[in-house]
Every structure is written in C-alpha cells, then in structure tokens.
Amino acid sequence: MNYFWKGLMLFGAISASILFFFFLFKLKDILNGFETVLNVLAPISYGLILAYILTPIYNKFEKRIEPFFIKSFSISKGKALAKAVSTFITLLLMIAVLASFFWLVFPQLYKSILGIIDLIPNSINKVSVWVDDLFKNNPQAIQTFSAYYEEATKYLEQWLDTSFVSNIQSFVSNVSIGVFKVLSFLKNFLIGMIVAVYVLNCKTKFATQAKKLIYSIFNQKLGSAVINEIRFVHQVFGGFIIGKLIDSFIIGIICYVCLALMNMPYSMLISVIIGVTNIIPFFGPFIGAIPSFFLLLLVSPMQSLYFLIFIFILQQFDGNILGPKILGDSTGLSSFWVLFSILFFGGLMGFFGMIIGVPFFAVAYHLISQAINNALKKKNLSTETEDYKNIP
Incomplete structure (x- = not known):
C-alpha cells in the first residue's frame, strides 16, 4: 500500500510537471483560445x-x-x-x-x-527656418546635411x-x-x-x-469561508475599480478647469488623456503627461513647462489627498507589489491588465497570506512577519 501511494505521488508530480511545461510553451495558444471565448x-x-x-x-x-x-x-x-x-x-x-x-x-x-x-505646417516652417539659420554660416554642417539629404x-x-x-x-x-x-x-x-x-x-x-x-x-464551515472570500474579492475589486473611476473622473475635471484658467491650448483633449490614463495605477500619470507635454511643446515651450509643474502638483494632490480619501487602503499591497502586478498583468493583457492587475494580485496575495498563516497556526508558530526578522 505504501508503494502504491508513493507511485501515485510520483505519477502526480510527473503529470503536474508535464502540464506546467505544456502551459508554459503553449501559453500564447491558450491565451488566443481564451481570447476567442471572451470575444464570443x-x-x-x-x-x-x-x-x-x-x-x-x-x-x-x-x-x-x-x-x-x-x-x-x-x-x-x-x-x-x-x-x-x-x-x-x-x-x-x-x-x-x-x-x-x-x-x-x-x-x-x-x-x-x-x-x-x-x-x-507652421511647426514644419519653424523647423525649416531654424535649420536655415543653423546652416547659413556653417559650410561643414551644410556638407554633412547634404549627404544625409541625398541618402x-x-x-x-x-x-x-x-x-x-x-x-x-x-x-x-x-x-x-x-x-x-x-x-x-x-x-x-x-x-x-x-x-x-x-x-x-x-x-x-x-x-x-x-x-x-x-x-x-462544501461543508458549512468551508462554505462560509468561501463566501467570506468572495465578499473580500468584491470588496477589493469594487472598492478599487469603482473608486479609481471616480478618482480619475474628478482628476479629469480638476485638470480641465485649471488648464482652462491657465489659458492652455487643447485643455479638453489633455484633460481627457490625463483622466483616462489616471485609471492605471503608478504609471498612469506619466503615460498621460508625456504626450500632453509634447503636444504643448509644439505650441509654446514655456506653457509646456508650466504644464509639467501643474501635473506634478495635481498628482501630489491625487496621491496624498484625493486618492487615499476615495480608495483608502483598498488593496493592502506595498508599492513593490503594486508595481509588480501592473508590469506582470500589463504584459499579459495590455491596458486592461494594467487596470485589473492590482486588485487581482491583491486577492491572490490575500489568499496566499491566509494559507501561510493557517499553516503556521497548525505548527503553533507566530503569524507576525516581524517575529521572523531576527532569525539567522
């Protein structure tokens, strides 16, 4: 009987390894299959x-x-x-x-x-005038430019x-x-x-x-535990996604009002870009600010500089005042795990993955933490992380 269980465990380990490598090498095909089902x-x-x-x-x-x-x-x-x-x-x-x-x-x-x-066209003319002024008294530059121009x-x-x-x-x-x-x-x-x-x-x-x-x-105890976990998932996803939508909407409105008061060009377009990209945690403000900065740079370098200063102040307000008020600590993740989840799920699912990655990883992190704590409790060990800090 002992050999039977050992053989069964060995068979299970080999099967799990084969499945793991199958999923690893066929991940693209599997994701394409999921994409087809999701489209339907x-x-x-x-x-x-x-x-x-x-x-x-x-x-x-x-x-x-x-x-x-x-x-x-x-x-x-x-x-x-x-x-x-x-x-x-x-x-x-x-x-x-x-x-x-x-x-x-x-x-x-x-x-x-x-x-x-x-x-x-006006920007192209400005560049042409600048190039003419640059090459006017510089024969060496003209010669170099002519070679590049011919190529x-x-x-x-x-x-x-x-x-x-x-x-x-x-x-x-x-x-x-x-x-x-x-x-x-x-x-x-x-x-x-x-x-x-x-x-x-x-x-x-x-x-x-x-x-x-x-x-x-499941039995009653395990069933209640499953329902509690589902409630936790709802709390994390609902709190984060709906809160982030509200937060980004408010940021978009504040951005439009302030840019309009500053007489910035394309204030509505830039505000929409800032509001939409703000949904993405961590990277969102940079993704929205960079194209907006270059857009303003075409019109006025000075206004683009003012815009950068304004965006920095706006994101400080969002990160330290507005965001915590609306979202609170809805995920319970450290900055590193937030960054990790955005990069990982963003790489797998693109823009959508960057949005849902944080709450999804927060749920996985919570479940793994609970499993670890339950295993430690069974061994009568502490569940506090700080207690393991000084162990050699």
Whole structure:
C-alpha cells in the first residue's frame, strides 16, 4: 500500500510537471483560445461589468423607492415594481451621463485635433527656418546635411517604388478593421445594456443560487469561508475599480478647469488623456503627461513647462489627498507589489491588465497570506512577519 501511494505521488508530480511545461510553451495558444471565448462572450461580459458598476446606484434607488411601492401595492408586487423603476432610473442616469460627456467633450476634442493638424505646417516652417539659420554660416554642417539629404531622398524614392502601394493597402485594411471593431463594440455594448437589466433585476436570485451551490459542494464551515472570500474579492475589486473611476473622473475635471484658467491650448483633449490614463495605477500619470507635454511643446515651450509643474502638483494632490480619501487602503499591497502586478498583468493583457492587475494580485496575495498563516497556526508558530526578522 505504501508503494502504491508513493507511485501515485510520483505519477502526480510527473503529470503536474508535464502540464506546467505544456502551459508554459503553449501559453500564447491558450491565451488566443481564451481570447476567442471572451470575444464570443463579450456582450455578457459588458453586461456583467455594467451591472457591477451600476449596482451601488441601483441599490440606493431601490432602498428609497421600495417602501413606497410596498405601501401602495402588495409586498411581492411592490418589490418587483421597485426593481423595475430602479433599473429604469439607473440606466436613464447612465445614458444621460454618457450623452452629456459626448456632447460636451467630443466637439472640444474635434476642435483640438483640427488645431493640431493646422499647427503641423507652421511647426514644419519653424523647423525649416531654424535649420536655415543653423546652416547659413556653417559650410561643414551644410556638407554633412547634404549627404544625409541625398541618402534620405534615395530611400524615399525606393520606398515609393516598392512599399508605398502595399502600405496604402495595409492602411485601408487597418482602417476597415478599426471601423469593424468600433461597430462590434457598439453592438456588444447595446446587448450588454440589455444583459445588465436582467442582472440588476435578478442579482439577489443569482447570489442566492450561488450560495446554494457553494453549500452543496462544501461543508458549512468551508462554505462560509468561501463566501467570506468572495465578499473580500468584491470588496477589493469594487472598492478599487469603482473608486479609481471616480478618482480619475474628478482628476479629469480638476485638470480641465485649471488648464482652462491657465489659458492652455487643447485643455479638453489633455484633460481627457490625463483622466483616462489616471485609471492605471503608478504609471498612469506619466503615460498621460508625456504626450500632453509634447503636444504643448509644439505650441509654446514655456506653457509646456508650466504644464509639467501643474501635473506634478495635481498628482501630489491625487496621491496624498484625493486618492487615499476615495480608495483608502483598498488593496493592502506595498508599492513593490503594486508595481509588480501592473508590469506582470500589463504584459499579459495590455491596458486592461494594467487596470485589473492590482486588485487581482491583491486577492491572490490575500489568499496566499491566509494559507501561510493557517499553516503556521497548525505548527503553533507566530503569524507576525516581524517575529521572523531576527532569525539567522
């Protein structure tokens, strides 16, 4: 019997090693497979995300409206009407916010983009004048520049002869793919709104069914522990993501107001860039500030310098005052693990991974910490990290 268990453990270890190396070498194919499944389930995913974000607003309306309907009708009918009205008001509020955003922001963005396009010829002329002034009294520089100019001209002629047509075809193809993706997103988003309606109305039923399933699989003690962990996941993800969205929205508004008061060009465009990239922890402010700085540099070097000073002050305000007020210590991670999670999940899933990486890693970190602490308790050892500091 002893040999049987040893053989079984050896077989399990070999199988686990084979699976590990299979996943390691086939990770790209596995991720592509997941991507295909996620594309198919995109409307459901959008609906679940929308419902999750809108749930706090829905709950507030439902609590206010439900007593009124229960008094006016029977309990069951009153609750059903309260759910329907709360869902309608929540979706109407979301549509109103999105419509207001597009109505206010898009015209400004359009003007900013047109302004940038108009600015390019003027910037090129400035560079040409600067180059002429530089080479006017410098024969050696003219000779060096002429050699580079001839080489660049030959390369351009070769590119026009060989690659220009294929690049145009590639550009048209990319534009077509982009248009298709936008239309696909709009379709999935609209279907997702319908899914969100069902999820908001049935979320209590879904939660009850999930509890029933958990207790059917685990005993009561373990089932309660699983439910507590799910609540922790909800607390971390809900607190971080919704808090970060609110924080970034406020930062975007503050940025626009301050830039408008400073008479900065492209204030709406820059504020949208700063607000959107601020969702990404740690790297977000830099990702948004760098292109905005170069955009202002085309117009006025002095204004671009003022912008950098303003962004530094704004991020200090966000990091030390606004962010902690809204987010608190929602993840419980140190700065190193925040950086690690952003780099790791950002590398795996891109922009989306940089956003969800921190709360996802926070949950994993919490589960591993609990497992370690439980193992230490069974050995009657301390669970405090400081107690292991001076052990040689």
